[in-house]
Amino acid sequence: MTDFSDALSVAASGMKAQATRLRHVSENIANTDTPGYHRKTVSFAEEVARGERSGAVAVGPLHLDQTALPQIYDPSNPLADENGNYLGSNVNLLVEIADAREAQRSYEANLKMFDQVRQMSSALMELLRK
Amino acid sequence: MFENISLFQTAGAMAQHAAARQAVTTRNIANADTPGFRAQTLAAFADTYRADDGGAMRATRPGHMHAAAMIAAARPEFSDGEPSPNGNSVSLEQEMVAAVENQREHDRALAIYKHGLSVLRTALGR
Numbered sequence: 001m002t003d004f005s006d007a008l009s010v011a012a013s014g015m016k017a018q019a020t021r022l023r024h025v026s027e028n029i030a031n032t033d034t035p036g037y038h039r040k041t042v043s044f045a046e047e048v049a050r051g052e053r054s055g056a057v058a059v060g061p062l063h064l065d066q067t068a069l070p071q072i073y074d075p076s077n078p079l080a081d082e083n084g085n086y087l088g089s090n091v092n093l094l095v096e097i098a099d100a101r102e103a104q105r106s107y108e109a110n111l112k113m114f115d116q117v118r119q120m121s122s123a124l125m126e127l128l129r130k
Numbered sequence: 131m132f133e134n135i136s137l138f139q140t141a142g143a144m145a146q147h148a149a150a151r152q153a154v155t156t157r158n159i160a161n162a163d164t165p166g167f168r169a170q171t172l173a174a175f176a177d178t179y180r181a182d183d184g185g186a187m188r189a190t191r192p193g194h195m196h197a198a199a200m201i202a203a204a205r206p207e208f209s210d211g212e213p214s215p216n217g218n219s220v221s222l223e224q225e226m227v228a229a230v231e232n233q234r235e236h237d238r239a240l241a242i243y244k245h246g247l248s249v250l251r252t253a254l255g256r
Binding site: 003004006007010011017021043044045046055056057071102103105107109110112113114117119120123124126127128 | 144145148149150152153155157158159161162163164165167209222225226229232233236237240243244247
């Protein structure tokens, strides 16, 4: 029985981690046109509880992508310098969408596992009912 | 008397094994994007069961622990596939197959157990 509850909590932690990742992706997409915005990335790590690996996923610290910001020529922009350039954001929409798709795929895999484990444990409970 | 029926023990051990394996599979899938994570697996039930046959101690009294209890202690081992650039060796497709296998194993074990129970019930005349 502890196997099942462990598995359920691990699957839930996986979904939570992917949801956090998806949130940062949408923040990046929303800020595509924000001048000076660095895209955010998250890293995952295996959770360590009471000195031992629990198998659950923990979201690591947030990182800012340090790729150079592109210079955008637009003299009418209030942020433009004397040459008419301002710094845009380093968000690449294609990368973000690919990342979002990957997060979705992983989220669905975790959800499927959650459902499957739940089915198995309810089949076990069914034995008691008769 | 009933606790010595090996059918129930085997079925119970099989269900336990399937659950333990499912937990390992879930852990792999949850960590499918964790850098440096290595996929794990448990040996198949048939292998653990056979392995226990030879070296296991014989239970000669009802109070003795049976071989079935040892199966739960099977250690997960690494099942490395081709690692991706970040060192993660989980293959979602492989895990998907494993998950279905585990569920089927669990269902099969429970079906056997249930059937054994109904035979007992019939014998009791209920």
